[in-house]
Structure formats: structure tokens, C-alpha cells
Amino acid sequence: MLSKFRYRFLNFWTISTLVLLAFFALALIYPLGSLFLNSFKDGENGFTLQNYITFFTKKYYYTALGHSLSIGIISTLISTGCGVALAYVMHRYNVVLKGALKILFIICLMSPPFIGAYSWILLLGRNGFITGILGKIGIQMPTIYGKTGIVLVFSLSLSCYVFRYVTAALQGIDRSLEEAAESLGASKMRRLFTISLPVVFPAISSVMVIVFMRSLADFGTPLLIGEGYKTMPVLIYNAYLSEMGGDAKMAGAVSVVTVLISLGILLLQKAYIARRNYKMSGLRPPLEVKLTGWKRALVSIPCMIWVFVALLPQIAIIVMSFIRTNGPIFVGGFTLNNYREAIENCGSSIGHSFLYATIAIVFIVIFGIITAYVSVRRRKQGGTLLDTLVMFPYVIPGAVIGICYIVSFNHRPILICGTAIVIVLAYVIRKLPNTVRSSVGVLESIDPSLEEASISLGVPAMKTFFVITARLMLSGVAAGAVLSWISCMNELSSTMLLYSSTTMTMPIAVYTYVCRGNYGIAAALGTIMTISILAALCLVARLTRKTGGII
Amino acid sequence: MSYEVRICDVVKKYGDFHAVDGVSLDIRQGEFFTLLGPSGCGKTTLLRMIAGFNKIDQGEIYFGDRLINNISANKRDIGMVFQNYAVFPHMTVSENVAYGLKARKISKPERTPRVLKALEKVQIENLKDRMPDALSGGQQQRVALARAFVIEPGILLMDEPLSNLDAKLRVQMRSMIRKLQTQLGVTTIYVTHDQEEALAISDRIAVMKDGKVMQVGRPEEIYRKPQNLFVANFIGNSNQIPGEMVDCANKVGTLKLDNGAKSRIKLREDYTGEVIVAVRPEYLYFAEEGIPGTIQLATFLGDFVLYEVELPGGQVINVNEYGNMSHIRKIGDKVKVRFQEEYISVYKNSEEVLSC
Missing domain, CATH: 2.40.50.140 (Nucleic acid-binding proteins)
Structure with a gap:
């Protein structure tokens, strides 16, 4: 009887599934549930809808909702339009320096938007570099602060996302589809709008949702460049600050509204693509069209301009990190002083960023591989539930994760607020979805009979997983993990709420120095971040060269 | 030591659908036994129940005197060959073949000659240091075959091992499999949908349809004396004339x-x-x-x-x-x-x- 029980129920996977479910219950459901319940509490812990009524009746709150939505929609449309056009042109034509441009796009993709925001202030702000030059010749630039700036930063950085996703989707089109359209008498333009774009539209709609949710959730950009133009995450942060020590009731209500919007958009898109899952073999991708002369220039120059503009903030930061500063004023002349001061004052936060991101990534990889395995190979034994849970943080802005951790983990029995544990926990929960998705992709390409072959040869299921499956998944997962590591290094929105004086990270330090007006140190720190990201990307490139390229 | 296999009234259900619906078979020690039927007849499901990859919902399966219902696949003392080869892509040919021996804690001095001998038997000893991606389909299937029999399993299970090969190679491999099996004297259960292959290779055949066994017999019995119209039509061609x-x-x-x-x-x-x-x-x-x-x-x-x-x-x-x-x-x-x-x-x- 016992052996029967052990055979059926007590194995590595059941235990792993239970452990992971417990982890999600503790680190996701419990905090989100607490926040949700708090948003319905009145002063005496009774039930009330007052927080929501306040939200929808007070101008302070509902204008922020309007701001977030309008920024989200405008940025999504601009970045999608530009991203799709660039991806199509880069995919189809022999754009000059194509390889280099692609790499530069990936670099743009990896740098956090708030660095872009900061850099645009340096370039086009009140004391900005370009503003100054143009001012001398009498040209008055429109202000970069407020909505314009936010939309500019989002459109540029998010178009790189669109570019990457759509490029991948375009590679899936088989040449024969277009040849068929052509043989049926469709002109090139007609073919583009009736065949090539519609078949990748499900992918475009997916990336539009990602872009929209990112612009809705981004916290650092409106905080830095918004100057009073409040969006939802800023509102959450402010509500939390004003409720310091309280239960985050109003912050909870704002969070719930934000999450519901993300969720609603995601579900709409899922419903839309449910019947539009086009399976394409993509065995023979379309040939690159060789243009010459002015035609080639015509397609190349816009690409180069776009990459240059998207990359300008990075370049500006690197250049300015070497310029002598006095507070917010760059006084001219080259120096390494900024770096010296940055390391003297913020050495610990640089260390923290590396440490937390690295610890988080270890957990992310382990949890990610196991979750992917359970959700692919053991659907019925908790796999589907786990898969749904792990993807949930996908729609939750970082600031909301921050708030609910503060609400839940700031009192007994779990008192971890202010420690590094809570920051790492936030990283793990937030970045796990990406790793799980890429692991699922890798795992689905591994034939289950490999595992069965190993088991049939006498190796127990658990050992088989480590010797065969995990071993085969590793290189693909590792490339995805490095990308997750990068985004942990960049994480600002939940750390902003969770850090204490002893757990400050690099993005927080950058933000703090920008706010204090110490632009030199901020630029030096930003450069250190960029260099770390570049180094990590080189690692990805090495890893993926063997596995066929994830980027 | 090779076993006889007794399958007693075995059932596999997926919801209301009975993939295997009360199958009983006695497979003799050292016999080459084939499960033959169209796709969806339950032959692979039954084989995977014998292997331990599908749970047995009802009934019993015995290897010799040993009831194996609740014994996990890695302890059943089987060797299995898969339709898509399942050669471990991150190991060389000889590492693949040595894999099961290592799991049995067989020391290196004993392992190496056994691996070599197995590779010789399937005529790929010259490929022993190659990685699988440098092998053709037929060569990969030879690796899989060597890997399965080198551990001297009590039962050899084969799940449509030849269906991904081209016609000529299929005939070649099928006679190699049959010769090897006779030499080793290992009880073999072989799944195929190809009636010609089944007739050519088997000591006995069980023809299956809709989870049930339609007829069990020697190839010539099944061909000459089909017990029902399904078998008559499935094995070879038959004209049906009303009378x-x-x-x-x-x-x-x-x-x-x-x-x-x-x-x-x-x-x-x-x-x-x-x-x-x-x-x-x-x-x-x-x-x-x-x-x-x-x-x-x-x-x-x-x-x-x-x-x-x-x-x-x-x-x-x-x-x-x-x-x-x-x-x-x-x-x-x-x-x-x-x-x-x-x-x-x-x-x-x-x-x-x-x-x-």
C-alpha cells in the first residue's frame, strides 16, 4: 500500500509543485490579497467603497488615470508604428550597416527608460546641452518636461521592443505565402497590407499589449521628467508616502484600478488573437531585396536616424560622465572625478545591485525551469495552475508589488521589509514570467521520449531530469536568464518602495543623485549600469551563438 | 534473464474513452511479439503501460511472477526503443550506449568492452565518438537499439522503431532487429501499424482495434485465417463479395x-x-x-x-x-x-x- 502511494503521489515533481505553489501563495497571493482587502477598508477596519469613490470623484486621482491612459495609448501607437516599419524595412531590404544597427537596437532595448528620461533632461531640459546651443542662436525649444517628455522617452525605448518582436515574427513568414499572393496578381503594396502584415498582426498585437502595460507601469520616467504630470504609478507612490505607517488603503485602491486596466487589456488581446493563431512553417524566409543608390539610402537613413536618436541618451550619459560638473551644471573639461565620487559614495549600491540581481537570477533559473517543466509535462497535476500564477505578475506594475510587500511583510509573522530579502523576492516574482516563457519554449522543443529513454534505462525520473532535461534546457534558459538579470539590475519601480538606507541599489542611487541635482555622479553611475548591461549582452551573444540565437 | 509477460484484463481510460479496453495476452519467454493495428487502436498506449509510462487503470501486468503495476519504469528492467530514436543529443554515441550501464553501476573496465560489442552488433563501432547530430536517421536508430539491448533487459520494447526510416532501410533494419533478437533470446514486444513489417518480423501478432485485441496468432495464421472482417481487411488486401x-x-x-x-x-x-x-x-x-x-x-x-x-x-x-x-x-x-x-x-x- 505504501509503495503504491509512493509510486503515485510522492515524487520529486509533486513535492516541487507543492513547494512552488506555497511560494506563490506566500509571495504573490497573500500580498496581493492583503492589498486588495485593504483597499476596501475604512478607518475602523470596516468594509467601505469610499476609497474607490474618492478615486473616481476627486480630480487629483482621475486625472492621473486619464494621463496614464493617454500616455499609454499615444506611446503604444507611436512605438508600434515606428517599430513595425523599422522591423519590416530592416528585415526586407539591404539596409546599410544592418548588423550593427540590430545590435544597437538591442542595446536600446536593454537600457531602462528612466535613464533615457534623465538623459533627455540633460540634452533638452532647462539647462540642457542642446537647449543651450539652440538658445544661443535664438531658437526656443518646446519644453521637454511633462507629457511630451514622457511620450518621447516611452516611444523611443518601447519601439525597440516592437522592433525585436516583429522582427522575430517576420522571420516566421514563409516565402511561398508572398509568392502565392504575387502569383495571384497582387501588387507589392497590396501584398504587404493583405498578406505580410496581417499574418504577423497577432504578434504585433501581443507586443502592443506589452508596450502599453510597460508605459502604464513605468515609474521612473514620469517621476523624473513628468514634473507634476502625474500618472498612476506616481499616484500609488505618493498615496503610499502620505499614508506612511498606515494600511495603504488609497494606494491599494489605485493599485487595484491599475492592475485591472492591465488585466483588461491583456484579456481583450487574448480574446482577439484566440482565433488568429496562424501556424507558419517559415522554412524559407523571404529573400532580402537588394536595393542600390538613392533607394538604398532612402531606406537606410531613417533607420540610422531612429537608432541614433534612441541611442542618444546612452551616448550623452557616457560623454557627460566624463565632464566636470558643479551640481546640475556641466562646467566643461574632462575628468574622472565623477567616477571617483560615484564609487566613493555609491560603491555599496553598485555592489548591492550586482548581488541582489545575481541571487535573484539563481532562484529565477531554478524556479523557472521547474515551473516550466511542471506546466508543460504535468499539466493535470498542478501545471496549469502554476502556469497561471507565474504569469500573473506580468500585469502587475512594479510599484504595486512594492506596495503590497510593504503592506504584507512589515509586521509579524513575516517581518522582512527593509532587508535585502524583500528586494530579491520582488525581483524573483517580477522577472520569473520571462524566464518561464523562454524555458517553456525550450522545453517544448525537447522530445519527451528522451526522458522516457533515460528512465527505461534505469535512471529514476528525478535524476533523469537533471542529467537529461535540465542539461538540454540550460543553454537556452541561460540566455533568457541573462536578460532577466539585466532587468533586475535596472529595476527601479518596486525597489523604490522597498529599499532602505542599507539596501540601496544602483538605479535608486542614480535617481537620488538626479533629484539632488548631482548630475555628474548620476551620469557616472548610469554609465556603469550601461557597461554592465553591455557586458551581460556579450555573454548572451556567446551563449546563443551555439543555440541558434535568442535575440 | 528474459521474462514471460502476462497481461490480464488491462484497461486504460482517458475520461470516458477506453484507449485500452480489457486486453489479455500471454507473451512467452524469448518470443518476438507484435502489437499491430491502425493509429488510435491502443497499441502504443498498451506498450507504454508495459513500460511504465502510462498508469494501469485496471487489470494486472506480470513480468514472470512479478506484478509490475506499481513499480516505476526505471525499476522494471526493460529496454525501450522509440519511434523518434530519443538519442541523447548532448552525448556521444558510446556515451549514449553506456548510459544505462552507468545507471546500473557497472564499472568502467567492464562497461567499455560491452559498449564496443553492442556497437559492433549494430555495425556502427566506427561512429562511437560521433555526436548524434552528425548521424543519419538509420544510424541514430542503431544507437538507440544498442543502448536498449546492451543492458541485457528482461524485456525489449519497441515503439514503431522503423516508421521514420525510408523503405529500403526499413527492410534492412528489420532483419537486423530480428537476427539480434534471436541471438539474445530476449522477450520482445514490438508495436507497428505496418502489417507487412509485422508479418515479416514476428513470432506472433496481436491485431488490435479500438482498444481490443481482434486476433492473436502466428503471421501465417493471421494472414490465411482472419477471424473477422477487420483482420481480413487490415492484413493484406481482401475482396469482399456478398453471398x-x-x-x-x-x-x-x-x-x-x-x-x-x-x-x-x-x-x-x-x-x-x-x-x-x-x-x-x-x-x-x-x-x-x-x-x-x-x-x-x-x-x-x-x-x-x-x-x-x-x-x-x-x-x-x-x-x-x-x-x-x-x-x-x-x-x-x-x-x-x-x-x-x-x-x-x-x-x-x-x-x-x-x-x-
Whole structure:
């Protein structure tokens, strides 16, 4: 009887599934549930809808909702339009320096938007570099602060996302589809709008949702460049600050509204693509069209301009990190002083960023591989539930994760607020979805009979997983993990709420120095971040060269 | 040490659907036993239950005296060969073959010669240091085969091992598998949907349909004496001609066909009434007397010509004619068809055979 029980129920996977479910219950459901319940509490812990009524009746709150939505929609449309056009042109034509441009796009993709925001202030702000030059010749630039700036930063950085996703989707089109359209008498333009774009539209709609949710959730950009133009995450942060020590009731209500919007958009898109899952073999991708002369220039120059503009903030930061500063004023002349001061004052936060991101990534990889395995190979034994849970943080802005951790983990029995544990926990929960998705992709390409072959040869299921499956998944997962590591290094929105004086990270330090007006140190720190990201990307490139390229 | 396998009333359910529906089989020690059937008949499901990859919902499976229902796959002492080879892509050929020996804690000095010998048996000893991605499909399947038998399993299980290979290689590999199995004397259970392969390779065959066993027997029994119409049609080709059984006494009856042709047939039981006659194209021949028909199509197939002949009722039957290659009949030719009476099967209905 016992052996029967052990055979059926007590194995590595059941235990792993239970452990992971417990982890999600503790680190996701419990905090989100607490926040949700708090948003319905009145002063005496009774039930009330007052927080929501306040939200929808007070101008302070509902204008922020309007701001977030309008920024989200405008940025999504601009970045999608530009991203799709660039991806199509880069995919189809022999754009000059194509390889280099692609790499530069990936670099743009990896740098956090708030660095872009900061850099645009340096370039086009009140004391900005370009503003100054143009001012001398009498040209008055429109202000970069407020909505314009936010939309500019989002459109540029998010178009790189669109570019990457759509490029991948375009590679899936088989040449024969277009040849068929052509043989049926469709002109090139007609073919583009009736065949090539519609078949990748499900992918475009997916990336539009990602872009929209990112612009809705981004916290650092409106905080830095918004100057009073409040969006939802800023509102959450402010509500939390004003409720310091309280239960985050109003912050909870704002969070719930934000999450519901993300969720609603995601579900709409899922419903839309449910019947539009086009399976394409993509065995023979379309040939690159060789243009010459002015035609080639015509397609190349816009690409180069776009990459240059998207990359300008990075370049500006690197250049300015070497310029002598006095507070917010760059006084001219080259120096390494900024770096010296940055390391003297913020050495610990640089260390923290590396440490937390690295610890988080270890957990992310382990949890990610196991979750992917359970959700692919053991659907019925908790796999589907786990898969749904792990993807949930996908729609939750970082600031909301921050708030609910503060609400839940700031009192007994779990008192971890202010420690590094809570920051790492936030990283793990937030970045796990990406790793799980890429692991699922890798795992689905591994034939289950490999595992069965190993088991049939006498190796127990658990050992088989480590010797065969995990071993085969590793290189693909590792490339995805490095990308997750990068985004942990960049994480600002939940750390902003969770850090204490002893757990400050690099993005927080950058933000703090920008706010204090110490632009030199901020630029030096930003450069250190960029260099770390570049180094990590080189690692990805090495890893993926063997596995066929994830980027 | 090779086992006999006893399968007792085994059931596998997916919801309300019975993938394997009460199968009982006795597989003898050292036998080459094939599960044959169309896709979805439950043959692979049954094999995977024997292997331990599918749970046994009802019934018992014994290896020798050992009930294996609740023994996990890695402890069942099996070797398995998969349809898509399942060669570990991150190990060399010899590492693949050594894998199961390592799991059995067999020391290196003993392991290496065993691996080499196994590779020699499947004739790929020269590829021992290659990685699998540098091997052809046939070579990969040889690795998988060596890997499965090198551990000297009690039972060898094969799940359509040849279906991904091209026709010529399939025939080559099939005789290699059969020779190896005879040498090793290991009880082998082999799954295939290819009836020709099953006939060629097996000691005995179980023909399956809808989760049930339709007939168990030696290849020639199954071919000559199909117990029901499904087996008659699935194994080789059969023409089905409606007829009537009259004047039946002492287990001998007169078979009357629609056109009036009559023949005396030995029966299992006395029966009169409508019957179905199944006869293979090679047991039909053209003669002076017989069922009249018209040639509709002649297909030259090398050692014989396949004729499609339309009977007066509109039914079309296949007739194979051997040895008359100089004179291929033309479309529209009038012919008379007869059959060799000892090779026909007569059925009461689709399930019950009447002829002996």
C-alpha cells in the first residue's frame, strides 16, 4: 500500500509543485490579497467603497488615470508604428550597416527608460546641452518636461521592443505565402497590407499589449521628467508616502484600478488573437531585396536616424560622465572625478545591485525551469495552475508589488521589509514570467521520449531530469536568464518602495543623485549600469551563438 | 534473464474513452511479439503501460511472477526503443550506449568492452565518438537499439522503431532487429501499424482495434485465417463479395454467389443465410468458367499485374495475375474470375468467421 502511494503521489515533481505553489501563495497571493482587502477598508477596519469613490470623484486621482491612459495609448501607437516599419524595412531590404544597427537596437532595448528620461533632461531640459546651443542662436525649444517628455522617452525605448518582436515574427513568414499572393496578381503594396502584415498582426498585437502595460507601469520616467504630470504609478507612490505607517488603503485602491486596466487589456488581446493563431512553417524566409543608390539610402537613413536618436541618451550619459560638473551644471573639461565620487559614495549600491540581481537570477533559473517543466509535462497535476500564477505578475506594475510587500511583510509573522530579502523576492516574482516563457519554449522543443529513454534505462525520473532535461534546457534558459538579470539590475519601480538606507541599489542611487541635482555622479553611475548591461549582452551573444540565437 | 509477460484484463481510460479496453495476452519467454493495428487502436498506449509510462487503470501486468503495476519504469528492467530514436543529443554515441550501464553501476573496465560489442552488433563501432547530430536517421536508430539491448533487459520494447526510416532501410533494419533478437533470446514486444513489417518480423501478432485485441496468432495464421472482417481487411488486401449459404448439413454448406456460382465449403457450424466472402487478390484467377466481369484498370507492378475487375452488380474486385506478363489484358476485356476455395474465408457477419 505504501509503495503504491509512493509510486503515485510522492515524487520529486509533486513535492516541487507543492513547494512552488506555497511560494506563490506566500509571495504573490497573500500580498496581493492583503492589498486588495485593504483597499476596501475604512478607518475602523470596516468594509467601505469610499476609497474607490474618492478615486473616481476627486480630480487629483482621475486625472492621473486619464494621463496614464493617454500616455499609454499615444506611446503604444507611436512605438508600434515606428517599430513595425523599422522591423519590416530592416528585415526586407539591404539596409546599410544592418548588423550593427540590430545590435544597437538591442542595446536600446536593454537600457531602462528612466535613464533615457534623465538623459533627455540633460540634452533638452532647462539647462540642457542642446537647449543651450539652440538658445544661443535664438531658437526656443518646446519644453521637454511633462507629457511630451514622457511620450518621447516611452516611444523611443518601447519601439525597440516592437522592433525585436516583429522582427522575430517576420522571420516566421514563409516565402511561398508572398509568392502565392504575387502569383495571384497582387501588387507589392497590396501584398504587404493583405498578406505580410496581417499574418504577423497577432504578434504585433501581443507586443502592443506589452508596450502599453510597460508605459502604464513605468515609474521612473514620469517621476523624473513628468514634473507634476502625474500618472498612476506616481499616484500609488505618493498615496503610499502620505499614508506612511498606515494600511495603504488609497494606494491599494489605485493599485487595484491599475492592475485591472492591465488585466483588461491583456484579456481583450487574448480574446482577439484566440482565433488568429496562424501556424507558419517559415522554412524559407523571404529573400532580402537588394536595393542600390538613392533607394538604398532612402531606406537606410531613417533607420540610422531612429537608432541614433534612441541611442542618444546612452551616448550623452557616457560623454557627460566624463565632464566636470558643479551640481546640475556641466562646467566643461574632462575628468574622472565623477567616477571617483560615484564609487566613493555609491560603491555599496553598485555592489548591492550586482548581488541582489545575481541571487535573484539563481532562484529565477531554478524556479523557472521547474515551473516550466511542471506546466508543460504535468499539466493535470498542478501545471496549469502554476502556469497561471507565474504569469500573473506580468500585469502587475512594479510599484504595486512594492506596495503590497510593504503592506504584507512589515509586521509579524513575516517581518522582512527593509532587508535585502524583500528586494530579491520582488525581483524573483517580477522577472520569473520571462524566464518561464523562454524555458517553456525550450522545453517544448525537447522530445519527451528522451526522458522516457533515460528512465527505461534505469535512471529514476528525478535524476533523469537533471542529467537529461535540465542539461538540454540550460543553454537556452541561460540566455533568457541573462536578460532577466539585466532587468533586475535596472529595476527601479518596486525597489523604490522597498529599499532602505542599507539596501540601496544602483538605479535608486542614480535617481537620488538626479533629484539632488548631482548630475555628474548620476551620469557616472548610469554609465556603469550601461557597461554592465553591455557586458551581460556579450555573454548572451556567446551563449546563443551555439543555440541558434535568442535575440 | 528474459521474462514471460502476462497481461490480464488491462484497461486504460482517458475520461470516458477506453484507449485500452480489457486486453489479455500471454507473451512467452524469448518470443518476438507484435502489437499491430491502425493509429488510435491502443497499441502504443498498451506498450507504454508495459513500460511504465502510462498508469494501469485496471487489470494486472506480470513480468514472470512479478506484478509490475506499481513499480516505476526505471525499476522494471526493460529496454525501450522509440519511434523518434530519443538519442541523447548532448552525448556521444558510446556515451549514449553506456548510459544505462552507468545507471546500473557497472564499472568502467567492464562497461567499455560491452559498449564496443553492442556497437559492433549494430555495425556502427566506427561512429562511437560521433555526436548524434552528425548521424543519419538509420544510424541514430542503431544507437538507440544498442543502448536498449546492451543492458541485457528482461524485456525489449519497441515503439514503431522503423516508421521514420525510408523503405529500403526499413527492410534492412528489420532483419537486423530480428537476427539480434534471436541471438539474445530476449522477450520482445514490438508495436507497428505496418502489417507487412509485422508479418515479416514476428513470432506472433496481436491485431488490435479500438482498444481490443481482434486476433492473436502466428503471421501465417493471421494472414490465411482472419477471424473477422477487420483482420481480413487490415492484413493484406481482401475482396469482399456478398453471398448466401444454402443446403447446410454436417458442417458442410454450399456457398452461392449472386451470379449463381456455387462451391462446397467446410464450416465451423451449421448455418444458412446471407454471408460475406473474403478472398485475397492472389487467390483469384482468370479461367474459362467463373464469375463474369470487365477489366477496368490494369496496373503493372513488376512481378504481377493488378487488375480491377467490375462484376455485373457493379462491385469492383482486385485480381492479381502472376506470370502472364507477355499478355497484359486491356481495359474493357471480358474475363471470368474463379477463386481457390481453400483460401477463402466466409463470415456470418463482420465479427464471426464461419469457414474453417
